[in-house]
Amino acid sequence: MALNKVAVVGLGQMGRGILQVCAQAGKETYGFDSVPGAGEKAVAFASKNLDDRIKKGKMTEDQKKQILGNIKLVNKMEDLKDVDLVIEAVFEDIKIKIDVFKKLDEICKPECILASNTSALQATPMASAVKRADKFIIIHFHQPPTHMKLVEVVRALQTSDATGQAAVQFCKEIGKEACDIKVDCPGFLTNRTMAPLLNEVAYCVYEGVATKEDIDKAFINGFNWPVGPVQLMDFIGLDTVQHVLEDLHIRRGGDKYCMCPLIGNMVAAGRLGVKNGIGFYDYRRK
Numbered sequence: 001m002a003l004n005k006v007a008v009v010g011l012g013q014m015g016r017g018i019l020q021v022c023a024q025a026g027k028e029t030y031g032f033d034s035v036p037g038a039g040e041k042a043v044a045f046a047s048k049n050l051d052d053r054i055k056k057g058k059m060t061e062d063q064k065k066q067i068l069g070n071i072k073l074v075n076k077m078e079d080l081k082d083v084d085l086v087i088e089a090v091f092e093d094i095k096i097k098i099d100v101f102k103k104l105d106e107i108c109k110p111e112c113i114l115a116s117n118t119s120a121l122q123a124t125p126m127a128s129a130v131k132r133a134d135k136f137i138i139i140h141f142h143q144p145p146t147h148m149k150l151v152e153v154v155r156a157l158q159t160s161d162a163t164g165q166a167a168v169q170f171c172k173e174i175g176k177e178a179c180d181i182k183v184d185c186p187g188f189l190t191n192r193t194m195a196p197l198l199n200e201v202a203y204c205v206y207e208g209v210a211t212k213e214d215i216d217k218a219f220i221n222g223f224n225w226p227v228g229p230v231q232l233m234d235f236i237g238l239d240t241v242q243h244v245l246e247d248l249h250i251r252r253g254g255d256k257y258c259m260c261p262l263i264g265n266m267v268a269a270g271r272l273g274v275k276n277g278i279g280f281y282d283y284r285r286k
């Protein structure tokens with residue numbers, strides 16, 4: 001099953017990176033977001049990233065032109081009727097995602113695979129919302145998608161082997177390394193294990209165990225992390241961290257995922273992280 005025409009629905013932090021990655025791999029890449037102007041911002045983001053590569057001598061102007069030429073922005077979902085694969089990257093909210101998938105199910109050709117980039121929601125309830133449950137799968141990119149090689153591929157109970165194989169093959173074609181998750185469990189592998197760690201780090205900030213700068217330095221110097229965990233939460237987005245923890249808390253139970261009140265306060269104060277200029281750190285000054 002060749003997946004050459006791809007659509008990305010939701011062009012925020014993750015979607016815009018996925019859009020670039022697919023276009024860069026030579027896929028005919030469609031982009032849709034419900035907010036006017038989000039598509040243009042996503043293309044500008046890709047253009048700037050590609051300029052950086054040109055400056056470093058890793059790409060030519062012609063290659064950039066070709067990549068951007070692979071991107072087609074659309075203003076309505078109906079224009080996605082001919083694509084082979086849709087990757088959904090809207091807000092981490094099961095109701096919004098199911099609503100998007102139900103619409104796509106009506107619009108897209110029957111053989112089209114519907115994939116979610118959810119951080120932690122299970123695949124099976126989303127698959128159950130569409131008529132083509134065998135063609136539903138999770139393809140979970142990591143932030144930033146333009147740099148991170150890892151993609152978790154998670155099958156719903158109903159996902160067919162053909163869909164699973166096509167998704168893994170697609171990941172290879174766009175230069176990613178797929179981790180084949182064998183069980184449709186909340187949080188899969190990476191967020192299941194990372195969320196409690198980030199939550200504990202938020203508690204350390206909340207309790208004043210050390211400054212946020214020192215906490216980040218501790219992980220960079222002590223564990224060789226490229227960025228510290230406080231800044232990582234800013235990169236992920238505090239709203240996404242909150243959704244992931246709340247969902248894992250409900251679905252896995254116990255107190256392991258019981259969210260630090262500081263995370264809820266940050267979201268309530270609109271301090272979502274890099275995406276809106278301020279989170280634990282202030283990015284507006286840079």
Ligand SMILES: NC(=O)c1ccc[n+]([C@@H]2O[C@H](COP(=O)([O-])OP(=O)(O)OC[C@H]3O[C@@H](n4cnc5c(N)ncnc54)[C@H](O)[C@@H]3O)[C@@H](O)[C@H]2O)c1
Nearest residue numbers: 010011012013014033034035089090091092118119143236
């Ligand atoms: N941020 C991360 O580090 C990260 C990593 C992996 C996966 N994810 C997952 O990716 C998804 C997107 O996260 P994000 O950080 O990019 O969020 P974001 O808030 O930056 O972007 C979401 C985008 O979806 C758009 N959108 C919302 N509803 C829509 C709809 N009905 N139709 C079309 N577009 C719609 C919004 O306008 C926005 O541009 C979430 O499920 C999240 O859990 C996030």
